[in-house]
Amino acid sequence: MLNRRKMLQAMAAGTGAALGTSLFPERLLASPVQNTTPKRIVFFMQNQGFDPKTCIPTNMSSSGSLAKAKLPEPIAALEPYKERLHIINGLHGMHTSPSHSAFFGALGGYRGSDGVPPSASTVDYELSKVLPQTLLPHLCIGMDSIENMKAKPTIATLSASGAGQPIFMHSNPNHLYQMLYGGISSGDIRTQHEAQSSVMSQIEALAAAEGRALPAADRQRYGQYVQGFKDINGLRTRLGTVSEHLRNFAPTVDERYTNPEFETDWHDCLLDIGISALTSGITNTLTIGSGRGEIFGAWKGLGIDQQGHNLGHMEQPDNPIWIKIRQYNSRMLVRLMESLESVPEGSGTMMDHTLIVYTSNNADKQHTNGANWPVMLLGNLDGAFKTGCFTQLDGKRPINSLYASLLCAAGQNCDRFNMDEKMAKKYDDSNGPLKEVLV
Structure with a gap:
């Protein structure tokens, strides 16, 4: 297997020479003197909501271990990885007005709406500044119907670097491959x-x-x-x-890129590129938008004819359509984990120093008020997060508190994220990160 640290050190030295700057290896990797390793975070945002019944084991209503629990059918692919899984229920995002989608507010923890520019940076961007420096600090990829991905190969709906500064996500794998790997093709x-x-x-x-x-x-x-x-x-x-x-x-370019039969061919290609960007060290922060933060989306490759907004009006529990979509997502999460697990890093693997955050850009369902915002965490970010458990919260802490937890675990002190004292008095009954999720 490849020795990633040595390759990244060589990469850092070459980049520094090209830029004429002092970009030493330790600026791309955590300093070995401190006996630390790089960390990375992946956000996977599914549109149309994330119903808690599709992820919480049957008869589990209070916090506890997942060791003896059986995961629901939609996320059954994660069963072998339960020891790395943390299911969280009871966070809220009522202040984001999610409804069809909270758009930038889903990762920003503020009010969002269709066509409304971001009012502040989002947590994925803030993390990209805290995590070790990379050539491309933050990569966003978006999955949609083949028609939408071709018509709008780039779109900005989920991530932002500041007020009025959206970050575009890439949806055409050919364009993205050319940008990242065209020079070696x-x-x-x-x-x-x-x-x-x-x-x-x-x-x-x-x-x-x-x-x-x-x-x-x-x-x-x-x-x-x-x-x-x-x-x-x-x-x-x-x-x-x-x-x-x-x-x-670099992934292998095949007919899925140039002649996709279904949009899921492009979804798979985009995931491959996202994984390659992580394992190569191009980026430490990856945001995946399935449905691209909007009310659209299609999965014809799974045998699903319905698409777009209509999917959001279907009950998700026990629905064969949503079972297929969530199972597809779960398989993607497994591919992410297994790919990172295959690359040695420090005394373990890349997955040991990674956290994957899976949730929706509009809480639990379509047309929601955001009173419940389920989240799944995979991995522990070098031991920072509890795993192998289910946590039931009382609905008095906002998604902002989880984002503050991510920043704290990444090394940035954060009592509140994008929530001033006035807003916190109304929507948060505590302060600081979620003690229930951190070790």
């Missing part, structure tokens, strides 16, 4: 990568020049577009310096 992929790199550089220069002639009121907003081109071009350059390292992790 051959044939048409390499040709397209080089052509786009040239065009993007020209656009950046042209946009910067044109922006200087704009009125001051428009210059700042225009500057965000220019910065976007700079970020993409800079990423291409940095990835080019570590091409030999990336060859060990």
Whole structure:
């Protein structure tokens, strides 16, 4: 198996030389002197709600061990991994007004709505700043119907770097593969990568020049577009310096990319790219939006003809359609865990230092008030989180408290996340992270 630490050290050194900065290996990896290891967090957000009856074992109404419990059919694929699972029920997000979706509010812990820009950064972005530095601090991928993914290959609905600053998720695996691995590819992929790199550089220069002639009121907003081109071009350059390292992790491009039969072919490809970005060390923070934070989504590859908003109006417990969707999600979670488990890291594996957060962008169901927001955690982030258990809360703590817990576990002191004292008095009966989930 590959020695990931040595490869990442070489990657860091090459990147530092390309950027002309002092980007030493310990800035990409936790310092070995401190006997610590890199940490990473994955968010998997399913749209249309997450009914607690689809994840809580039968007859389990109070907190306890999962050791002797049998997981419900929708998440049965996680049965062999119960010792790494923590099911949480009773968090709330009433202040986010989720209804069809809380959009940016699902990961931001604030009021969100369709077409409303983010009012603050989201927890996945904040974590990407706290976790060890990587070439691409935060990667977002979105899964939808094939029509939507082709028509809108990028969309921003879930993640944000600040107020009015959405982060786009990638939905076309061909575009994303080309961005991350085009420099090490051959044939048409390499040709397209080089052509786009040239065009993007020209656009950046042209946009910067044109922006200087704009009125001051428009210059700042225009500057965000220019910065976007700079970020993409800079990423291409940095990835080019570590091409030999990336060859060990790049997924194989096959007909699922170029000629998908169903949208689930592209879903699987996107997951493969997300896993490769984690295992290669390109990123430490991955956000997956199944349904892309909206009311759409399709899974024809699972034999499901219904799609979109109608799925949200179906009861999820004992529903064969939702059982298939949740089982598909669970298999994806297993693929994530097994892939990370296969890569040695420190005295264990990458999975030992990873946390996967699975939930929905609109609490427990469609048209919800957010009074109950079920969450599943997989992994323990280097021993920070309790596992192998079910926790039943009383509904008086918001999802913000869980996000504060994630930040604390990642090394950032956080009593509250995106919730001022006035808001906390109304929606949170305590302060600080959730003691029920942390070791």
